[in-house]
Amino acid sequence: xxxxxxxxxxxxxxxxxxxxxxxxxxxxxxxxxxxxxxxxxxxxxxxxxxxxxxxxxxxxxxxxxxxxxxxxxxxxxxxxxxxxxxxxxxxxxxxxxxxxxxxxxxxxxxxxxxxxxxxxxxxxxxxxxxxxxxxxxxxxxxxxxxxxxxxxxxxxxxxxxxxxxxxxxxxxxxxxxxxxxxxxxxxxxxxxxxxxxxxxxxxxxxxxxxxxxxxxxxxxxxxxxxxxxxxxxxxxxxxxxxxxxxxxxxxxxxxxxxxxxxxxxxxxxxxx
Amino acid sequence: xxxxxxxxxxxxxxxxxxxxxxxxxxxxxxxxxxxxxxxxxxxxxxxxxxxxxxxxxxxxxxxxxxxxxxxxxxxxxxxxxxxxxxxxxxxxxxxxxxxxxxxxxxxxxxxxxxxxxxxxxxxxxxxxxxxxxxxxxxxxxxxxxxxxxxxxxxxxxxxxxxxxxxxxxxxxxxxxxxxxxxxxxxxxxxxxxxxxxxxxxxxxxxxxxxxxxxxxxxxxxxxxxxxxxxxxxxxxxxxxxxxxxxxxxxxxxxxxxx
Ligand SMILES: NC(=O)c1ccc[n+]([C@@H]2O[C@H](COP(=O)([O-])OP(=O)(O)OC[C@H]3O[C@@H](n4cnc5c(N)ncnc54)[C@H](O)[C@@H]3O)[C@@H](O)[C@H]2O)c1
Ligand SMILES: NC(=O)c1ccc[n+]([C@@H]2O[C@H](COP(=O)([O-])OP(=O)(O)OC[C@H]3O[C@@H](n4cnc5c(N)ncnc54)[C@H](O)[C@@H]3O)[C@@H](O)[C@H]2O)c1
Numbered sequence: 001x002x003x004x005x006x007x008x009x010x011x012x013x014x015x016x017x018x019x020x021x022x023x024x025x026x027x028x029x030x031x032x033x034x035x036x037x038x039x040x041x042x043x044x045x046x047x048x049x050x051x052x053x054x055x056x057x058x059x060x061x062x063x064x065x066x067x068x069x070x071x072x073x074x075x076x077x078x079x080x081x082x083x084x085x086x087x088x089x090x091x092x093x094x095x096x097x098x099x100x101x102x103x104x105x106x107x108x109x110x111x112x113x114x115x116x117x118x119x120x121x122x123x124x125x126x127x128x129x130x131x132x133x134x135x136x137x138x139x140x141x142x143x144x145x146x147x148x149x150x151x152x153x154x155x156x157x158x159x160x161x162x163x164x165x166x167x168x169x170x171x172x173x174x175x176x177x178x179x180x181x182x183x184x185x186x187x188x189x190x191x192x193x194x195x196x197x198x199x200x201x202x203x204x205x206x207x208x209x210x211x212x213x214x215x216x217x218x219x220x221x222x223x224x225x226x227x228x229x230x231x232x233x234x235x236x237x238x239x240x241x242x243x244x245x246x247x248x249x250x251x252x253x254x255x256x257x258x259x260x261x262x263x264x265x266x267x268x269x270x271x272x
Numbered sequence: 273x274x275x276x277x278x279x280x281x282x283x284x285x286x287x288x289x290x291x292x293x294x295x296x297x298x299x300x301x302x303x304x305x306x307x308x309x310x311x312x313x314x315x316x317x318x319x320x321x322x323x324x325x326x327x328x329x330x331x332x333x334x335x336x337x338x339x340x341x342x343x344x345x346x347x348x349x350x351x352x353x354x355x356x357x358x359x360x361x362x363x364x365x366x367x368x369x370x371x372x373x374x375x376x377x378x379x380x381x382x383x384x385x386x387x388x389x390x391x392x393x394x395x396x397x398x399x400x401x402x403x404x405x406x407x408x409x410x411x412x413x414x415x416x417x418x419x420x421x422x423x424x425x426x427x428x429x430x431x432x433x434x435x436x437x438x439x440x441x442x443x444x445x446x447x448x449x450x451x452x453x454x455x456x457x458x459x460x461x462x463x464x465x466x467x468x469x470x471x472x473x474x475x476x477x478x479x480x481x482x483x484x485x486x487x488x489x490x491x492x493x494x495x496x497x498x499x500x501x502x503x504x505x506x507x508x509x510x511x512x513x514x515x516x517x518x519x520x521x522x523x524x525x526x527x528x529x530x
Contacts, residue, residue, distance in 0.1 A: 006298075006503050007275040034274055176529040183491035183526045197515075233446035238515040245512035249275065254503035257460070257496040260529025261522040268446045271439040271518025 006254040010035035013088045014251065015078065017069050017126065018096030020047035022201030023149065026240035027093050027247045032060040034248055037086055041067035041078060042096065069096045069122035075129045082133075082140070089133060089140040091251045094126040094148045097167075099203050101160040101210030112163050119167035120174075123148050127178050127191065135187040143188025147250045148175045150193040152266050160207075160214040172262060179260030190259040192250050197266025198227055200237040233268030275512040278303035281354040282509060283346075285337050285394060286364025288315035290464030291412065294498035295361060295505045300328035302506045307350045307357075309335035310364070337364045337390035343397045351401065358405075359509040360398035362391045362434075363412040367470045369482065372425045380426045387430035388437075395441050399452060406451025410508045411438045413456040415524045423482065435520065442518030453517040455508050460524030461486050461495040491526030 014031045018024035020042035032038045032055045040048040040062060048064035055062040065081050067074040082089045097119045100111050127146060134144040153161045154168030172193045179191035198204055211223035228235055246265045249255055264270055282299055286292045288310035296306050300323050308323070308330055310316035316332045323330035331353055335346045351357055365387045368379060391411050398409050416424055417431030438456040445452040461467060471479040487495065504523045507513055522528060 005274055005301075007507075180491045180526050180530050183493070186493075233443050234515065234517060235446070235449070242515035245275065246516070249507045249512065254275070254507065255523070256503075257492070257500040257525050258504075258523050259492065260526040261524070263521065264519045265513075265516050266519070267515050268442050268518040271442050 007248065007252045008035050009091070009248070009252055012036045012090040012251075013039070013082065013086050014091035014093065015039045015041060015082070015089065016093040016095055017041045017067065017122065019051065020044040022203060023196065023199060023240045023243045024093070024095040025051060026244035027095060028062065029055070030241070030244035030248050031091070031251065032062050034252070036091065036251075037061040038063075039078070039082065039085065040064045041069070043068050069094075069125070070117045072125055075125045079129055079133055087140070088142070089130070090142060090144045092126050092130045092144065092146045093247055093251070094123045094146065096122055097149060099164050099206045099210075101164065101206065101213065103160065103214050104162045107163050112166075115163050115167050116170070119164075120170045123171050123174060127174065131178070131182060131187060131189060134189050135182075135185075144190070145251050145255070146178075146189060146191045147247050148191065148193045150175070150195050150262070152195050152197050152264065152270050154193070155195060155262070155264070156270055159216055160210045176260045183259055190255070192255075192258060192261050192263060194243065194246055194250065195262055195264040195266065196238060196243045197232060197269040198237050199240055199243060201240055204237060231269060232266075233272060236267065238265060238267055275507060275510050276302045277359070277506060277510050279305065280358035280509065281305045281307065281350070281356050282359040282361065283307040283309060283333075283350055283357060284361040284363055285309050285335060285390075286311075288312045288319055290466055291459065291462060291498045291501050292361070292363045293319055294502040295363065296323055296330070297326070298499065298502035298506050299509070300326055300330065302510070304359075304509070305354055306330040307333055307354065309333045309346060311336045337362070337394060338385050340393055343393050347397050347401045356405065357398075357401050357407065359408045359410070360394060360402070361410045361412065361505055361509070362394040364390060365412065365466070367424070367427050367466050369423045369470050369474060370426070371423050375426055383426035383430050384433070387427070388433040391434050392437060395437070395454070399441070399445060399450065402452055403445075403448075403450040407453075408509045408513070409441070409452060409454040410505055411454070411456045413438070413458050413520075415458050415460050415522065415528050417456070418458060418520070418522070418528055439518045446517060453513065455513070455516055455519045455521060457501070457504055457508065458520055458522040458524065458528075459496060459501045459504075460490060460527040462498055462501055463495045464498050467495070489527065489530070490524070491530060494525065496523065496525060
């Protein structure tokens with residue numbers, strides 16, 4: 001491999017939210033292995049500290065921070081931490097998110113508000129602090145790449161996914177608007193949305209439970225069989241690493257001309 | 273650790289110039305072995321020499337992508353030379369700027385033949401050749417396969433066909449467990465001979481107007497370099513994209529986001 005590898009993140013500083021588990025954890029690892037200094041944020045700071053220590057032992061640069069992505073003051077604290085750490089910020093993966101399922105008539109306004117806070121307000125705040133600090137006149141000033149975790153649920157309809165899908169549609173849309181705005185104003189900040197299909201994390205387990213709860217299938221086993229055999233052309237769930245590789249591509253200079261795009265990684269789910 | 277195509281054998285059509293040539297350089301740097309093909313034999317051989325000088329394993333195969341017989345022969349000789357095939361990039365294409373009222377049926381058909389029929393021929397040959405071991409097919413469509421341009425009706429239709437064909441092929445290969453992924457690539461405007469050539473056929477005023485209109489509508493405010501598009505091809509061919517099939521990779525500086 002040549003030294004000027006366009007997929008390398010050498011020297012760059014990345015923030016991954018929801019880095020304690022699942023897709024976020026895999027993104028943090030992949031980015032650290034690719035040379036980035038990675039700030040791991042999650043409400044579960046203990047898990048992030050363990051992961052940071054593990055990465056440090058392997059010779060990679062990582063640090064943990066406790067952050068509730070819903071809270072503006074936690075984003076301010078994150079920016080302060082970045083200033084003090086390497087005084088640099090290049091990459092943001094807005095990954096933290098929750099799933100709330102159920103038939104639409106059983107969902108409450110409280111659920112709707114909560115899922116929008118965690119899945120949309122978080123992305124808005126992340127974009128806002130990235131825009132302010134990464135643009136040429138900002139304190140970091142080098143431009144950057146923001147990757148927002150949407151979902152195929154932000155593209156298509158799935159029973160039990162109405163309020164979750166609404167948040168992921170919002171993420172898709174705010175990604176496009178901010179991408180166009182940041183490009184037009186010369187911020188040098190690229191924004192893209194990443195649309196995983198069903199990925200084998202704790203969230204997939206919740207989706208199986210929800211298939212049973214809403215009455216789509218009798219059992220979790222049946223839910224898994226229906227999803228894998230009937231809904232996913234490749235016949236299997238994706239792995240968190242599959243998504244992390246796509247996030248790495250979008251974070252790296254290899255995607256320098258990609259902004260406002262949707263990258264779907266779903267084993268063919270939405271092609272059918 | 274990084275995204276790479278180490279030891280993968282990749283056939284690229286229309287590889288002598290523009291995006292194809294840039295993809296060859298990028299794939300060589302990413303560790304791939306290259307079956308370089310083009311209808312332009314001189315330019316193709318010259319590129320191969322340059323790639324070998326960089327230390328790449330590259331061989332030239334003459335191929336007119338519109339010719340069914342040539343496809344079969346090309347696949348046989350590529351496999352005979354390299355012993356395997358892991359990826360095919362259906363990249364060869366043409367663009368003619370011509371509004372619908374001035375377009376001839378002959379001109380329309382020529383665009384469909386090279387940009388669309390040939391992608392079917394290439395994909396069919398790729399599936400037949402790679403189905404035992406699996407692989408990755410990248411079909412180079414365009415943003416013009418997603419949105420319209422008033423002066424590109426034939427090109428729009430041909431690239432839209434590639435986009436839909438790709439999804440069908442992806443599902444077919446997944447259904448049969450061939451282990452072949454098929455995705456379409458949608459570059460925005462790229463500084464290549466294709467664009468300069470199409471503009472050269474217009475009057476200077478028309479060419480300037482077209483170019484000004486295009487650049488003004490790209491949020492990033494500039495066309496892409498072929499090298500930037502090449503990295504999308506590397507990504508789709510690599511194992512880093514192993515859960516991606518039937519997808520569209522848009523690389524357009526925000527053009528279709530607006
Ligand atoms: N797993 C899938 O099938 C799938 C599919 C498409 C999209 N996604 C999206 O990918 C992202 C990651 O999903 P996952 O499957 O890894 O989920 P996960 O449940 O395995 O992990 C989510 C992480 O986010 C953290 N988190 C939750 N609320 C938070 C908050 N308020 N502040 C900070 N951290 C918080 C959790 O502690 C956890 O570590 C989510 O945005 C999800 O919607 C997942
Ligand atoms: N340049 C752009 O702005 C742009 C944008 C989007 C998509 N694309 C697509 O990318 C692909 C490559 O475009 P480019 O800009 O590099 O074009 P180019 O004109 O620079 O190069 C195309 C190559 O294809 C070869 N070719 C033409 N007809 C052929 C045939 N019948 N058989 C084999 N080879 C043939 C040519 O000899 C040439 O080497 C095309 O499919 C094009 O439609 C280009």
